[in-house]
Amino acid sequence: MAKRAAVSIKQLARMANLSIATISRVINNNGRFSEETRDLVKELIRKTGYTPNVAAKALRTKTARAIGLVIPDIHNEFFLQIVNSVEKFFFANDYSLFVCNTGEDKVRNRSLIQNLLGKGVDGLIYISRFPLETGEFPIPTVCLDRDSDQSEGHAMVSSDNLEGGRLAARALVEAGSKRPVVVYDRSDYVALSSVHDRVTGFAEVLAARGVPFSRQDVILTPATIPGARRNVRKVLESGRRFDGLFGASDLIAMGSILALRDCGFCVPEDVNVVGYDDISFSEYFTPALSTIHQDTAKLGTTSAKTLLSIMANKRLAKRHITVPVRLVLRGSTRGAPAARTRARHQ
């Protein structure tokens, strides 16, 4: 079966004594041809292992049947899960996906976008702290979890971050916290509406319930475990005290818990902690992390479906689609259902 060297439509045509047009028609199942022709060609395709040359097809049809997905950081499990669900969806719809990891780097971001454009992708799902230059990007786009300029025919999909912030605040006060703080990455806060909204929702509920919370009650940190650990520890060592902590991501919350332990505080006895995202390790952290669960699968498929709609030139009911979040109570807040992962020696 050393039939290598990529058979083409032309060869099939010769073998079948048909024209290439006919072959193309049965492959794409349009135009007219007889049943027997179809069977003959199908059989030939099977036998030769013919695979269409996508470059030629793309060139001719001016559509690559591919879409681009740009994400800031593939190491972040949150994005990863989104990649996964988007990829699954598009694979099922016979599109291929170019995943671009910008690493939060602005010039890489630009270069990757240029690259995608050159590849002739038919659509883009964009997750980045760098807004798309207006007019720069002439293809259907949905911005995920980030602000976007909606004037361009771009749509936006995001988690209900406002509600997420509210849920976190309620969880904290219901677990008995009287003096909560929030910890986030400063540049995320200014660049990302998602983080901004979380904090807004958080503050809103606190205000409504008469819990003291001001611009002081914020700890700034890079959004990593060691970063949060370091910065929260510094705050603790400076003598500031609090009994509730809302981390803008699970990583931040975990780092904060480590810092609290470093300084001799118990979670949740001394301070309740809630995170955000519900990454898979939250459940196995000690103590298991209470957190706001984001439905990454839905986020991904919703974006993908929305993009397909735009590409089909359908009018969208809404320009901004929001997917719900959910509070998951575990061991890092008091009164949570008995933690399944409690150690014996507690």
Next chain:
Amino acid sequence: MAKRAAVSIKQLARMANLSIATISRVINNNGRFSEETRDLVKELIRKTGYTPNVAAKALRTKTARAIGLVIPDIHNEFFLQIVNSVEKFFFANDYSLFVCNTGEDKVRNRSLIQNLLGKGVDGLIYISRFPLETGEFPIPTVCLDRDSDQSEGHAMVSSDNLEGGRLAARALVEAGSKRPVVVYDRSDYVALSSVHDRVTGFAEVLAARGVPFSRQDVILTPATIPGARRNVRKVLESGRRFDGLFGASDLIAMGSILALRDCGFCVPEDVNVVGYDDISFSEYFTPALSTIHQDTAKLGTTSAKTLLSIMANKRLAKRHITVPVRLVLRGSTRGAPAARTRARHQ
């Protein structure tokens, strides 16, 4: 700057009053042209924002300047890190990468490979439990962390799993374990030389040191946290006892620790545990996990470089390249350096 609609070489040619051939020559910087021509064209390219149509280029040159990367499970951080380093390397070398996630599904695996072939990728990095059908895959390939049929001009890159297993065994006996067990996924063991080698190396050292270890001292489990937790717990409840445990992956080791805690055993006081991979959470698990560190970055770049060599038709010095591993001692084995993540209430 509403200059949309993808300018082509032809337009550039018209604007510059040159032939398309000349434009192509300066773009690719081959053939001959004068300095001023070059400057003129470069300027035009800049001004129009011209991006080459990769489909046309691929069609003409019969090379997509792309390579395929198939991985079993994108959720697994180990593979993810490999993706990351491979991607970085190829981006730097101006190749683009198609990442295919098979999800350990055989038919998806085949379909994705067909797909890649159709896309005309120039090379493949293959990580999968399903061996490539011989003759089926006529392009340069390197198999990573898996056995491969080397007759096909495929190369193989892997971690030094044998040595990893040895290191794990030594760590366990040096932490005082007299009756160790190993826990792994049965089908991984049969399908994956990596897992097989780990336990071979493990058994080898144990035998050399006179520590009892037989085919009984194995616990079978799916390679996930909840799976390992369940299966190890079952074994513990059946009354079997051991004082050292080697998990074939960090996930397995973590699940095992959870099971030990569920049953009232302390790690590392009652049983020493060492994992494999050194995923990022190992450090933050409680207790922090002693483990065999795999150099994923090196694994990735080595594979990528090897692939490039094969593609350039260079003869390889070795067909099978091995990258070293390293033992990382943390809190899950006795006598380890004081765990940085120790909680106050211990």
Next chain:
DNA sequence: CCACCCTGGGAAAACGTTTACCCAATTGCG
């Protein structure tokens, strides 16, 4: 029996590149 229409399928152009081949003009050399 004629004028249609329908059905199955062929011919050829076009998509945007690259490249082999060709040619004119200039330069270099004896």
Next chain:
DNA sequence: CGCAATTGGGTAAACGTTTTCCCAGGGTGG
């Protein structure tokens, strides 16, 4: 000064598809 070599660049074919336009032949209605 005559001729060869070099330099700069043009022409056109080819890559594998899709698709528009066309045509032959057979069926059908009047």
